Amino acid sequence: MSGHLHPGYRAGRRTLRIASRTALTEHITHFELVDPDGLPLRAYQPGSHLVVTAGGRRNAYSLVDDGVAPDAYRISVLRRGEGGGSDWLHDTLRPGDLVEVEGPRSMFAPAPDQRAVLLVAGGIGITPVLSHARARVRAGLPVELVYSYRPGRAAHLADVRALAARSGVRVHEAIGAARTVETLRERLADQPMGAHAYACGPLPLLATYERLAAEAGWPTARVHLERFTAPELEAGEPFTATVASTGQRLDVPAGVSLLDTLLAAGHDVRHQCRQGVCGECRLPVRATRLEHRDFVLTDDEKRAGDTMLPCVSRGDQIEVFL
Amino acid sequence: MTLPSTDLAVELFLTQPIDHLANLPWPFPDDLDAFRYTVNVEPARVPRRTRGGEWGRHLVDLGGAEYPAIMADRRRILDADPGRVQVRPGMALACWDLLLYYLRDLALTYPDLMELDEVGEHLHWRNHVLGTDQRFVLGDATTLPYDPLEFLAREVPDDLLLVVERDGRLCFDAGAVTFAAAWAVSFDVGMDIYEIHGPVPRLTGEGITARAEQFLKRLPADQVYRRVNWTLSASDSRTLDVSLEELPAWGRDIPALIRDGAVDATAWGRVQLRIELEHFVRLPMTGAVTFNIRTFMASLDELRAVPAWCEQLATIIEELPADLAEYKGFLDHRDDVVAFLRTADLHTANLPAASPSPHDRTD
Numbered sequence: 001m002s003g004h005l006h007p008g009y010r011a012g013r014r015t016l017r018i019a020s021r022t023a024l025t026e027h028i029t030h031f032e033l034v035d036p037d038g039l040p041l042r043a044y045q046p047g048s049h050l051v052v053t054a055g056g057r058r059n060a061y062s063l064v065d066d067g068v069a070p071d072a073y074r075i076s077v078l079r080r081g082e083g084g085g086s087d088w089l090h091d092t093l094r095p096g097d098l099v100e101v102e103g104p105r106s107m108f109a110p111a112p113d114q115r116a117v118l119l120v121a122g123g124i125g126i127t128p129v130l131s132h133a134r135a136r137v138r139a140g141l142p143v144e145l146v147y148s149y150r151p152g153r154a155a156h157l158a159d160v161r162a163l164a165a166r167s168g169v170r171v172h173e174a175i176g177a178a179r180t181v182e183t184l185r186e187r188l189a190d191q192p193m194g195a196h197a198y199a200c201g202p203l204p205l206l207a208t209y210e211r212l213a214a215e216a217g218w219p220t221a222r223v224h225l226e227r228f229t230a231p232e233l234e235a236g237e238p239f240t241a242t243v244a245s246t247g248q249r250l251d252v253p254a255g256v257s258l259l260d261t262l263l264a265a266g267h268d269v270r271h272q273c274r275q276g277v278c279g280e281c282r283l284p285v286r287a288t289r290l291e292h293r294d295f296v297l298t299d300d301e302k303r304a305g306d307t308m309l310p311c312v313s314r315g316d317q318i319e320v321f322l
Numbered sequence: 323m324t325l326p327s328t329d330l331a332v333e334l335f336l337t338q339p340i341d342h343l344a345n346l347p348w349p350f351p352d353d354l355d356a357f358r359y360t361v362n363v364e365p366a367r368v369p370r371r372t373r374g375g376e377w378g379r380h381l382v383d384l385g386g387a388e389y390p391a392i393m394a395d396r397r398r399i400l401d402a403d404p405g406r407v408q409v410r411p412g413m414a415l416a417c418w419d420l421l422l423y424y425l426r427d428l429a430l431t432y433p434d435l436m437e438l439d440e441v442g443e444h445l446h447w448r449n450h451v452l453g454t455d456q457r458f459v460l461g462d463a464t465t466l467p468y469d470p471l472e473f474l475a476r477e478v479p480d481d482l483l484l485v486v487e488r489d490g491r492l493c494f495d496a497g498a499v500t501f502a503a504a505w506a507v508s509f510d511v512g513m514d515i516y517e518i519h520g521p522v523p524r525l526t527g528e529g530i531t532a533r534a535e536q537f538l539k540r541l542p543a544d545q546v547y548r549r550v551n552w553t554l555s556a557s558d559s560r561t562l563d564v565s566l567e568e569l570p571a572w573g574r575d576i577p578a579l580i581r582d583g584a585v586d587a588t589a590w591g592r593v594q595l596r597i598e599l600e601h602f603v604r605l606p607m608t609g610a611v612t613f614n615i616r617t618f619m620a621s622l623d624e625l626r627a628v629p630a631w632c633e634q635l636a637t638i639i640e641e642l643p644a645d646l647a648e649y650k651g652f653l654d655h656r657d658d659v660v661a662f663l664r665t666a667d668l669h670t671a672n673l674p675a676a677s678p679s680p681h682d683r684t685d
Contacts, residue, residue, distance in 0.1 A: 005430040103543075
């Protein structure tokens with residue numbers, strides 16, 4: 001079941017090809033991903049990330065372009081040195097290799113009606129911030145950017161300086177922690193009404209940013225940040241279900257709904273939205289554990305634990321009364 | 323250059339017989355006999371067979387041979403009343419997002435009638451039915467004769483609405499609407515989903531608005547959804563534009579019909595069942611969600627060709643609680659409509675000659 005006719009709107013799991021890799025610093029490598037068949041790529045909101053299957057793990061990497069009409073997906077990966085997905089990408093991927101991706105997904109989007117923008121980046125956190133900045137520049141809107149980095153470790157410094165040459169763009173380079181605090185305090189204090197701020201970087205920088213924004217009187221709804229954590233992928237854990245009338249045992253894998261499992265097994269379950277909002281597929285059940293993920297059941301009904309919406313909700317050892 | 327095969331395709335398209343039941347998105351399951359509002363959303367682009375024909379195969383139903391007439395009506399309204407297009411600050415890119423999505427979809431759905439060539443951000447759109455031939459650059463408003471939302475509204479019969487999340491609420495922040503049913507885009511633009519649905523009885527109080535908002539906020543990127551809504555039209559003609567902007571033009575239609583119906587019961591056959599097919603798409607550049615509305619109409623006279631529909635509609639309208647019938651605007655004449663539908667077969671002498679359906683019948 002695919003919703004879009006045009007290939008430029010695919011967001012599900014699919015394979016892309018590495019078109020190039022470039023060392024940006026000693027520990028940061030830039031990858032360009034393209035469709036192996038030359039098909040167009042889905043546009044994305046500034047600050048979006050791509051989920052990349054990296055040696056068995058699924059990691060999220062920020063896309064660095066404005067997202068309007070992408071000719072490639074560009075990510076910059078910091079080698080963490082912990083044997084994880086980022087190490088695998090550095091050690092394994094070469095131009096021409098195929099890699100599995102999902103998305104792009106947006107969890108760090110600009111507010112639609114913002115009047116002014118202060119962007120804050122620390123180290124590799126420049127990647128989603130650069131995307132925001134490029135989108136503002138494309139739209140002809142002013143933008144102010146604080147880039148905090150250690151000498152020799154700054155990715156995309158040339159890109160940031162190229163943006164700084166454009167009209168309406170102000171860039172403050174802050175080298176070292178003390179200079180960063182000073183710059184942030186000053187720039188947060190000097191923004192017009194209605195401004196939104198966005199930050200991405202290491203946790204200590206984000207903590208400082210939040211504290212200084214609060215001190216400067218910013219409402220929290222206008223202080224946005226992205227932490228370096230994997231997004232919730234919502235695939236859920238695998239579990240088993242039993243059809244009460246026949247004793248038939250069904251395995252429900254991660255990423256597959258109980259509803260789809262029942263339908264595949266030939267059970268005629270009435271359903272409609274598949275999103276946990278219409279209530280059509282509600283089923284009586286008994287289970288050792290239920291994880292309700294719908295918006296239909298009341299808190300009391302969820303606590304009672306004798307019905308569920310199999311299109312979104314999961315659990316463990318579920319007995320379905322069919 | 324238009325090739326002869328394109329001319330032939332356009333001619334075949336425009337000489338299709340007109341049958342308002344053949345593409346009608348009948349809004350009720352066959353076994354339904356009592357209507358209440360629900361979050362009745364389902365995946366789109368899934369064809370549905372009905373007793374009258376088929377609907378829902380495509381995102382945009384052009385309207386067959388009536389397409390040029392529908393579009394002429396829309397363009398006349400847009401020329402006369404620029405206020406029908408509303409774009410709040412910050413929504414410009416979402417309008418481009420919408421335009422690109424629909425033009426790409428149309429070109430793939432109707433390859434004999436419409437073409438979109440893309441070279442990077444340079445696009446070339448041709449609509450051979452309406453004669454549009456437009457080159458433009460994505461994001462450059464100076465390359466189009468209208469802003470992107472209005473340009474699209476002049477190509478498709480759907481009313482176009484965009485909602486975005488602002489401060490945690492979904493807000494209706496851009497729209498090109500010429501066929502509204504007793505509402506006004508210029509009044510509603512900028513409102514959040516709770517404000518817009520405030521007048522609908524039971525909707526917010528029963529949590530349906532909240533669930534609809536959750537649904538739209540979480541609308542998956544790779545799926546397109548749809549929903550069907552219905553009412554009896556506030557006019558007894560096929561006038562699509564019963565917006566509040568045009569209230570003086572249609573406001574006396576139903577009182578006149580009620581007077582006519584008192585003299586001759588066959589006048590109730592002029593009542594129009596108005597069905598709105600809504601599509602929800604999450605647009606990638608901005609995360610904006612479409613709430614686009616394609617309006618279909620069939621008169622009760624036309625409905626008589628499918629007696630099971632007359633019977634079902636009579637049962638549903640008769641059972642409808644008074645607050646819902648009042649909101650839908652037919653509380654005062656619903657008994658007459660029900661009586662007409664129940665005796666529809668008695669009025670067969672007045673039935674207009676049925677045109678053959680381009681689709682297979684399933685009844």
